[in-house]
Amino acid sequence: MKKTYSVTGMTCGHCAGAVTSEIRALDGVREVEVDLVAGGTSSVHVTSDVPLEDAAVATAVDEAGDYAVVDA
Numbered sequence: 001m002k003k004t005y006s007v008t009g010m011t012c013g014h015c016a017g018a019v020t021s022e023i024r025a026l027d028g029v030r031e032v033e034v035d036l037v038a039g040g041t042s043s044v045h046v047t048s049d050v051p052l053e054d055a056a057v058a059t060a061v062d063e064a065g066d067y068a069v070v071d072a
Contacts, residue, residue, distance in 0.1 A: 009067035022060040
C-alpha cells in the first residue's frame with residue numbers, strides 16, 4: 001500500500017530525516033520518501049505492508065519535531 005501525506009514545518013534534510021525515522025518505526029512500514037519543500041508543505045510518500053491509521057502517522061510526524069500532517 002502506498003499513501004502520500006502533506007507535512008508542514010520541515011525546512012531541511014535533517015527535518016526530513018527525523019520524520020522519515022519516526023514513520024519507519026511504525027509497524028508494517030517498508031519505505032518512506034520525502035519530497036522536501038523547505039518552509040512549505042512537503043509530500044511524504046509511505047509504502048506499507050498493511051493499511052496505516054492516519055492518526056498513527058500524524059502522531060509519528062508530531063513526535064519527530066515541530067511538524068504536522070495536514071489534510072490527512
